[in-house]
Amino acid sequence: MKLIGLCSVTFRDKSVDEIVDLAIENGLNYIEWGADIHLPPGDFEKAERIKNICQKNNIFYSYGSYFKYKEDDDINLVLATAEVLGAKDVRIWAKRISSKDISTLEYEKFIRVSKEICDKAKNKNININFENHRKTLTDTTKSAKKLLADIDKDNLYMYWQPQAGNNTSERLEAIDILKDKISNVHVFNWDDEFNRYPLKDARDEWKSYVDKLGDDRAYLLEFVEGDSIEQFREDAKVLKEIIGG
Incomplete structure (x- = not known):
């Protein structure tokens, strides 16, 4: 089954039920639930409700936490919620x-703590995924590869997205280098100044990424031009055409 969906942060102003309805209406089957609005760590009642509504509608899902190794970040609470x-x-x-x-x-210290986090997650049958994000320790392909090797845990993966400042060839090279450790993929069409555009304008570029990545991972729309529902619907249609879902 091809997994195509959205990150709930795409529409932070929408309720859980509205996010699920958007997925269903657009033929999507996966949601990454963001911890900032839709499922804060420690809200176990809401976590149970989201699980039930997703399972009822045959929607796969993951948890998009904002754990950043800050002193007040509680990985135990994040994992318990997940x-x-x-x-x-x-x-x-x-x-x-x-x-x-x-x-x-x-x-x-980061490597030592990360190993502990992965071990805690494995005890709960959970995979840990770093985000390929600027101004983090995965902000280059080289640093991401080293980080994954230094932590060296079999339940550690990465979410991939086009890195700002890199051209298409550099992004394809990153996929080649990191592919075995890439789980989910965040899909959007931004320029280097983070201006948003319709996904159809980057159809060929994204087709080249999908061809390299394969369709055995989740592709999740994250943010759309103008935060528009209409643009989201168009982008979802384009993404399904690219992947063949």
Whole structure:
């Protein structure tokens, strides 16, 4: 089954039920539930409700946390929420510092803590996924590859997205290098200044990414031009055409 869906943060102003309705109406079967609005860590009652409504509608799902290794970030609460939700994948951020700016001592601590996080997640049958994001320790292909190797856990993966500042060839090279560790994919059409455009304008570019990545992972729309429902519907149609779903 091809997994095509959306991140709930695409529409932060919509309710859980409205997000599910959007998925169903547009023939999508996967939702990444964001922890900032739709499922805050520790809201176990809401996690149970989301699990039930997704399972009732045959929708797959994951948990998009905003754990960033800050002192007040609680990975135990994040994992407990994901466990109640029944999510097998949890997204976290590889700190909020560029890979070129971190000290050796701080990096070593990051690796040590990350190993502990992966072990805790494995005990709950959960995979940890870093986001391929600017101003984090996965902001370059080289740093991401090193980080994954240094942590060296079999339940550690990455979410991939086109890296700002890279051209299409560099992005395709990143896929080649990281492919075995790429789980879900965040889909959007932005320029380097983060201006948004219709996905159809990047159809050929995204087709080249999908051809390399294959269709055995989830492709999730994340943000659309103008936060428009109409644009979302068009982008969902284009994404399904690209993947063949």
